[in-house]
Amino acid sequence: MRDIAGDVGMLAxxxxxxxxxxxxxxxxxxxxxxxHFERAVEHALAGQEDPWQRLQAAASAHLETLLGEGDYTQxxxxxxxxxxxxxxxxxxxxxDAYEALFRRLIGALDLAPECDAGLVRLMLFGALNxxxxxYRPGRHTPAxxxxxxxxxxxxxxxxHP
Amino acid sequence: MRDIAGDVGMLAxxxxxxxxxxxxxxxxxxxxxxxHFERAVEHALAGQEDPWQRLQAAASAHLETLLGEGDYTQxxxxxxxxxxxxxxxxxxxxxDAYEALFRRLIGALDLAPECDAGLVRLMLFGALNxxxxxYRPGRHTPAxxxxxxxxxxxxxxxxHP
DNA sequence: GTCTATACTACGATAGAC
DNA sequence: GTCTATCGTAGTATAGAC
Numbered sequence: 001m002r003d004i005a006g007d008v009g010m011l012a013x014x015x016x017x018x019x020x021x022x023x024x025x026x027x028x029x030x031x032x033x034x035x036h037f038e039r040a041v042e043h044a045l046a047g048q049e050d051p052w053q054r055l056q057a058a059a060s061a062h063l064e065t066l067l068g069e070g071d072y073t074q075x076x077x078x079x080x081x082x083x084x085x086x087x088x089x090x091x092x093x094x095x096d097a098y099e100a101l102f103r104r105l106i107g108a109l110d111l112a113p114e115c116d117a118g119l120v121r122l123m124l125f126g127a128l129n130x131x132x133x134x135y136r137p138g139r140h141t142p143a144x145x146x147x148x149x150x151x152x153x154x155x156x157x158x159x160h161p
Numbered sequence: 162m163r164d165i166a167g168d169v170g171m172l173a174x175x176x177x178x179x180x181x182x183x184x185x186x187x188x189x190x191x192x193x194x195x196x197h198f199e200r201a202v203e204h205a206l207a208g209q210e211d212p213w214q215r216l217q218a219a220a221s222a223h224l225e226t227l228l229g230e231g232d233y234t235q236x237x238x239x240x241x242x243x244x245x246x247x248x249x250x251x252x253x254x255x256x257d258a259y260e261a262l263f264r265r266l267i268g269a270l271d272l273a274p275e276c277d278a279g280l281v282r283l284m285l286f287g288a289l290n291x292x293x294x295x296y297r298p299g300r301h302t303p304a305x306x307x308x309x310x311x312x313x314x315x316x317x318x319x320x321h322p
Numbered sequence: 323g324t325c326t327a328t329a330c331t332a333c334g335a336t337a338g339a340c
Numbered sequence: 341g342t343c344t345a346t347c348g349t350a351g352t353a354t355a356g357a358c
Contacts, residue, residue, distance in 0.1 A: 001353090012353085013354075
């Protein structure tokens with residue numbers, strides 16, 4: 001709290017005028033981060049019609065937001081607190097509203113009948129949201145990676161001669 | 162440190178006889194966790210010949226270890242410390258040795274020529290390692306989920322009539 | 323709306339007795 | 341090898357002046 005206050009030119013005590021606790025501040029930052037993702041994905045979807053193109057656009061926008069310069073985005077995929085279940089529940093609720101957007105995008109696809117749409121979503125989110133641990137700028141852009149993951153998921157990686 | 166010491170019937174100070182700092186203890190626990198994964202995967206691979214079967218067996222063993230009862234495994238996929246680069250580097254080094262095992266398994270596959278083996282590995286690990294955030298016992302076993310993710314990755318999810 | 327000052331608790335770590 | 345006792349620092353939060 002002292003560090004955060006210092007970064008905005010305050011002392012720690014002054015922040016309690018704006019937020020009643022550290023947890024309330026975390027929830028507020030988290031909510032702002034979710035809004036960043038929502039805005040980016042909705043903008044990327046505008047005008048896209050093909051379901052697979054829409055999922056690709058959304059995945060690319062998600063990664064650009066997650067790996068970009070913004071200060072509010074990495075917190076959205078951070079590990080959830082284990083020691084405070086009510087707080088944990090509030091953060092999960094914020095994320096779920098955003099993930100529902102991807103649920104709809106995947107629901108619009110023509111999936112092979114043996115595929116579980118839930119697992120498809122979890123696999124895509126898993127790939128996208130672990131990218132901060134390995135991504136280094138240079139080789140690929142975030143948008144390219146998002147598109148590449150959707151392509152792998154769509155077509156599969158096995159060789160069909 | 163006090164909590165951990167308490168769980169083994171010691172006081173905090175006594176632990177510094179065994180580990181010179183909190184960081185050294187973390188590294189030791191991390192290394193033990195990696196050994197758990199390695200043992201489980203090597204055991205699952207014994208006798209498997211087909212490259213896709215081998216990857217599936219490894220993914221299932223990885224998830225059984227990660228989602229099982231063990232006390233040393235979740236720490237291996239925990240978020241890395243941002244404020245201590247030397248410690249961070251040591252933990253990454255431990256994980257990398259284990260991930261090399263999967264690099265070899267994926268290298269043995271006959272992938273479609275347009276597929277990047279590195280992205281395939283990252284996608285699979287992303288799906289597997291985010292499972293603690295959503296997994297609930299009951300619907301699927303960890304082994305089933307590991308096999309399902311490998312199948313999705315192999316065959317793709319698009320419908321081919 | 324931000325300050326000063328401070329309360330209370332917790333933390334990692336050490337020294338020296340046993 | 342574990343204890344007692346403690347050091348110094350940092351954490352969240354509050355009260356009241358300005």
